[in-house]
Amino acid sequence: MATIVLPRSLLQLFPAAEHRVTLPGATVGELIQGLDQRWPGLQDRLCDTGPLLREHIKLFVDGEPANLDAPVAEGSVVHVIPAISGGAAGHAVARRQRPQRAGSS
Amino acid sequence: MGESVLLLVGTPKGSFIVEGGPERDGWDVRGPSCEGWPIHDIAVQPETGALFAGGGSPWYGATVFRSDDRGKTWNQSSEGLTYGEEPKLKTVWNVGFAHGSIYAGVEPAGLFRSDDGGSTWSHVSGLRDHPSRPEWQPGNGGLILHSIVGHPTDPAKMWVGISAVGTFATEDGGKTWDTRNKGVRAGFVPGPAPEFGQCVHKLVMASDRPGRLYQQNHCGVYRSEDEGRTWQEITAGLPSEFGFPMVAHPRDPDTIWTIPLNGAEQGRYVPDGSAAVWRSKDAGSSWVRSGGGLPNENAYIGVLREAMAVDSLRPAGVYFGTSTGQLYGSRDEGDSWSLIAGNLPPVWSVEAAVLPD
Numbered sequence: 001m002a003t004i005v006l007p008r009s010l011l012q013l014f015p016a017a018e019h020r021v022t023l024p025g026a027t028v029g030e031l032i033q034g035l036d037q038r039w040p041g042l043q044d045r046l047c048d049t050g051p052l053l054r055e056h057i058k059l060f061v062d063g064e065p066a067n068l069d070a071p072v073a074e075g076s077v078v079h080v081i082p083a084i085s086g087g088a089a090g091h092a093v094a095r096r097q098r099p100q101r102a103g104s105s
Numbered sequence: 106m107g108e109s110v111l112l113l114v115g116t117p118k119g120s121f122i123v124e125g126g127p128e129r130d131g132w133d134v135r136g137p138s139c140e141g142w143p144i145h146d147i148a149v150q151p152e153t154g155a156l157f158a159g160g161g162s163p164w165y166g167a168t169v170f171r172s173d174d175r176g177k178t179w180n181q182s183s184e185g186l187t188y189g190e191e192p193k194l195k196t197v198w199n200v201g202f203a204h205g206s207i208y209a210g211v212e213p214a215g216l217f218r219s220d221d222g223g224s225t226w227s228h229v230s231g232l233r234d235h236p237s238r239p240e241w242q243p244g245n246g247g248l249i250l251h252s253i254v255g256h257p258t259d260p261a262k263m264w265v266g267i268s269a270v271g272t273f274a275t276e277d278g279g280k281t282w283d284t285r286n287k288g289v290r291a292g293f294v295p296g297p298a299p300e301f302g303q304c305v306h307k308l309v310m311a312s313d314r315p316g317r318l319y320q321q322n323h324c325g326v327y328r329s330e331d332e333g334r335t336w337q338e339i340t341a342g343l344p345s346e347f348g349f350p351m352v353a354h355p356r357d358p359d360t361i362w363t364i365p366l367n368g369a370e371q372g373r374y375v376p377d378g379s380a381a382v383w384r385s386k387d388a389g390s391s392w393v394r395s396g397g398g399l400p401n402e403n404a405y406i407g408v409l410r411e412a413m414a415v416d417s418l419r420p421a422g423v424y425f426g427t428s429t430g431q432l433y434g435s436r437d438e439g440d441s442w443s444l445i446a447g448n449l450p451p452v453w454s455v456e457a458a459v460l461p462d
Binding site for chain 2: 010013040041045046057
């Protein structure tokens with residue numbers, strides 16, 4: 001069993017979900033799948049198709065940066081944290097990287 | 106039983122609901138809702154009265170929110186709202202309704218449909234199967250599907266507008282799509298107008314005349330009398346060919362409104378800093394400026410493609426929101442205007458609905 005700590009902004013979307021959830025799982029990805037079984041749709045908010053972790057969501061296992069494949073030990077604590085890199089600036093960077101039709105909108 | 110007018114406002118800081126009575130002389134502003142997510146469009150499904158709001162969070166991805174209590178509480182689902190591994194879906198730009206289904210237009214451009222009230226979504230893949238798709242190019246707002254127009258009686262027919270790709274139509278329920286851009290200029294590419302690549306900004310259907318469509322384009326304003334197969338330019342009489350919104354009268358197929366901006370490369374604000382809505386009552390043959398009640402000097406405001414709406418009352422109410430957070434309304438079909446709310450976030454979208462109390 002490991003404990004996963006969810007951000008407040010995610011809990012607003014799933015009012016029945018809890019801030020700290022203890023559940024079984026060998027990897028972070030399995031923990032998130034477990035969350036999705038309890039609160040359907042929660043995995044979609046943290047992961048894109050693949051599943052791949054969304055660009056501006058960060059995971060930490062016992063304080064160390066982690067990905068979905070990271071193993072979790074008995075008693076591990078996993079933090080899910082929205083990255084400071086999200087928001088308008090991130091959108092602007094993404095837009096500038098794409099070619100645009102000259103002068104159109 | 107009384108009626109309420111709901112103005113549904115999408116902003117980068119959540120959605121807002123502005124509610125007034127049928128006399129439309131007083132308004133209450135509620136919000137932000139949808140947890141402060143960037144919301145590109147919010148609309149009422151006619152059959153159910155449910156509100157649907159489409160948007161996308163930089164952290165949590167794209168989704169569609171639903172409210173069954175006029176915006177007091179919301180839930181959301183993006184199950185099935187995916188192209189698979191690539192391309193990644195960024196946000197929902199438009200929500201539309203046709204024959205009981207809910208549609209979501211998204212970025213990168215594509216169309217999704219829900220037949221279960223927004224719980225799950227399926228990709229209308231025929232659109233992105235169009236052979237032109239590898240050549241689709243984004244405009245300044247992104248590669249976005251922003252206009253969804255259903256046919257009032259024929260569920261097999263639908264039109265969509267994509268920037269900067271153009272208008273597409275299906276006549277087989279979304280299995281196959283054709284380009285519908287003949288007669289529309291594309292002044293930002295050399296040579297004659299291409300089959301696709303036109304930058305449609307907003308596409309609407311005339312009321313009570315399904316064959317007639319109107320569009321505000323990057324390069325002019327147009328009318329089609331043959332379901333978009335050919336277009337006739339109706340820009341003459343307007344102060345600029347450039348603008349974003351276009352709305353059609355709820356009962357008169359000849360009446361439309363738009364808000365010209367000074368130009369694509371000149372700052373994109375109302376000409377001379379004097380705000381005005383332009384109305385045609387003869388299907389675009391002539392236009393009349395209406396600025397009474399709007400700021401007539403030092404008003405360097407813009408109005409985006411989704412940010413204009415019309416209600417169904419008599420006379421019709423017309424509303425628009427600005428990129429600087431003002432919401433204006435007219436209860437006399439655009440003859441005069443007044444400020445409804447002055448300090449909203451930048452307004453991305455405005456929809457109007459009349460609901461029973």
